[in-house]
Amino acid sequence: MAVSxxxxxxxxxxxxxxxxxxxxxxxxxxxxxxxxxxxxxLSSPPWCQQTSFVSAEEERxxxxxxxxxVNERIQRQDFGRLFAVVHFAARQWKVTNEDLILIENHxxxxxxxxxxxxxxxxxxxxxxxxxxxxxxxxxxxxVKATVLEKTESWPKVHMVFWKRHRFxxxxxxxxxxxxxxxxxxxxxxxxx
Numbered sequence: 001m002a003v004s005x006x007x008x009x010x011x012x013x014x015x016x017x018x019x020x021x022x023x024x025x026x027x028x029x030x031x032x033x034x035x036x037x038x039x040x041x042l043s044s045p046p047w048c049q050q051t052s053f054v055s056a057e058e059e060r061x062x063x064x065x066x067x068x069x070v071n072e073r074i075q076r077q078d079f080g081r082l083f084a085v086v087h088f089a090a091r092q093w094k095v096t097n098e099d100l101i102l103i104e105n106h107x108x109x110x111x112x113x114x115x116x117x118x119x120x121x122x123x124x125x126x127x128x129x130x131x132x133x134x135x136x137x138x139x140x141x142x143v144k145a146t147v148l149e150k151t152e153s154w155p156k157v158h159m160v161f162w163k164r165h166r167f168x169x170x171x172x173x174x175x176x177x178x179x180x181x182x183x184x185x186x187x188x189x190x191x192x
Contacts, residue, residue: 070128070130071189073125073127073128074187074188074189075189079125079126079127079128079187080125080126081096081097081125081126082096082097082123082124082125082185082187083095083096083123083124083125083185084096084120084122084123084124084141084143084185085120085121085122085123086117086119086120086121086143087119087120087121087135088101088103088117088119089103089104089105089107092121095143095182095185096182096185097182097183097184097185098181098182098183099181099182100148100179100180100181100182101145101179101180101181101182102177102178102179103177103178103179103180104153104175104176104177105175105176105177105178106150106176106177106178107147107178109147110147110150111147111148111149111150112146112147113146113147114144114145114146114183115144115145115146115147115180116142116143116144116145117143117144117145117182118138119135120132120135120136120141120143121134121135121136122136123136123140123141123185123187130187139188140187140188141185141186141187141188142184142185142186142188143182143184143185143186144182144183144184144185144186145180145181145182145183146180146181146183147178147179147180148179148180148181149177149178149179150176150177150178150179151176151177151178151179152174152175152176152177153174153175153176153177154174155172155173155174156172156173156174156175157170157171157172157173158170158171158172158173159171
């Protein structure tokens with residue numbers, strides 16, 4: 001505290017006063033050449049540069065090439081391990097083969113039943129990703145699962161307490177739970 005007062009008094013008593021912008025813009029000697037700020041998307045936005053537009057014909061040919069290579073990979077089964085983003089029980093789950101999912105409610109299927117998860121938003125592999133708008137078609141991808149267990153969660157205590165009011169409420173919450181195992185993610189070569 002005393003040091004800052006001493007410097008403040010020194011600043012007030014100095015005869016040479018520089019404007020604040022000249023103090024901030026003083027640059028020390030360094031071996032780094034060029035701008036002080038790194039080149040990022042904020043320092044040089046992309047819309048300042050000239051953009052080259054691709055003709056519709058070239059765009060169609062690029063699209064056809066990508067679709068044909070993805071179809072060939074799917075047909076040869078040369079894509080490695082698949083993953084999928086599935087919408088189920090009001091949530092989105094990223095799943096792959098042999099994954100376990102714990103759902104916070106009961107579904108109508110019994111234990112041991114096999115079900116299809118039909119709302120598939122995205123399927124991906126090592127080299128490509130198929131994104132639905134909003135969903136992928138049922139004829140393109142199929143995610144199979146098995147209901148392993150239907151149980152209830154541990155009791156959770158929900159306590160409300162107001163101090164100095166003699167108010168207490170205690171509620172014990174037990175959620176139904178369902179455990180699913182993802183059996184397989186199958187992809188069929190029907191891209192268009």
